[in-house]
Amino acid sequence: METVKTKDSAPGAATRPQRQRQSNELRKIFLKTGLIPSASGSSYLEFEPSPALAAARSTPKSLIPPSSALKLACTVHGPKPLPRSATFSPNLVLTTHVKYAPFAARKRKGHIRDASERDLGVHLETALRGVIVAERWPKSGLDITITIIEAEDDRWWGDAPDSHDAPWGMMNVLAGCITAASAAIADARIDCLDLVAGGVAAIVSDGDDAAPRLVLDCDPAEHWSILSACVVAYMPSRDEITELWLKGDGSKAVLSADDKRLGNEALLDGAVDAARGAHTVLAEAVRESAERYAGLALGGPAR
Structure with a gap:
């Protein structure tokens, strides 16, 4: 396991995990639908643990894991009639609810949704x-509820508390929420224009003298500094973006001599590439859901 020393570290924390994937390599994604029978549609998504986290779990040397891996569950209820007291709506009324489990992050979450959870829902x-x-x-109304079982870290746990002010981990969480929600909506047999997948790209720097570089599907715990990041919700068949969230200032970042794109342009292209990669997993999960539904319709056993 490769590690790198840091200058802003808590006592007893001398090393951080280092990214071992290529810059354009995504983590493996586990995505399964139909796990909650009481819901109209459901899905479960999990990211592959980093090598440092996998090694720490197999041979634990500390009570503090070096990083975290995203795990979340999504349920869809509806379409269902609106209450009689509700105003008339000619279209489906969509409601999204994102909630962290109390144990999902290193800092314990309360039972009432905070600003970050409401922001993710929007x-x-x-x-x-x-x-x-x-x-x-x-x-009619459609309720989508996502429970974050394990969240991405905003920074390495050994960094000083004020060394990373931006919630970088939320961007990976949002990308996972988008992909999982799309799978659950398809599992509920709700008509959509396309399958929408989430993707994240970031411009990172791994030291004072290191040049900024573009990475896809970044783990904030593996990088010394994140300059900017971008998450998109992308529909590959229509080549359309339905959501764009850009954080940080990467407009002046010079990535490499042969890459003439501006930082924000490279971020957007990278996030779209990451979403395309997640879409392959999403399409396979939806195909399995359709086969299971067809088997139930024909009276066969559920798979």
């Missing part, structure tokens, strides 16, 4: 609103 609703064919369900 971004997720924007990403899905451009995909669902809402006019087919007038006077």
Whole structure:
């Protein structure tokens, strides 16, 4: 396991895990649908643990894991009639709810949603609103609930508390929420324009003298500094973006001599490439869901 020394570290923390994947290499994704029978549609998503985390789990030397791997569950309820007290709506009313489990992050979460969870819900609703064919369900509602079981870290645990101010881990969480929600919506047999997948790209620097570089699907715990990051919700068949979230200033970053793109342009292209990679996993999960549904319709055993 490769490690690198840091200058802003807590006592007893001398090394951090280092990225061993290529810059354009994504982590493996596990995505499964139909795990909650009481819901109209459901899905479970999990990212592959980093080599440092896998090694720490197999041979634990500390009670503090070096990093975390995203795990979340999504449920879809509906379409269902709106309450009689609700105003008339000619389109489907979409409601998204994102909640961290109390143990999901290193800092324990409360039972009431905080600002970051509400922010994730708004971004997720924007990403899905451009995909669902809402006019087919007038006077109906659709509730999407995502529970974050394990969240991505915003920084390495050994860094000083003020060394990373931006919530970089939230961007990976949002990308996972988008992909999982799309799978659950397809599992609920709700008409959509396309399958929408989430992707993340970041411009990182691994030292004072290191040149900025573009990486896809970054783990914030593996990098010394993140200059900017971008997450998109992308529909490959239509080549459309339904949600874009850009954080940081990468407009002046010079990536390499042969790459003439501006930093923000490279970020957007990288996030789209990451979403295309996640879409292959999403399409396979939806295909398995369709086969399971066809087997149930024909009276066969559920698979």
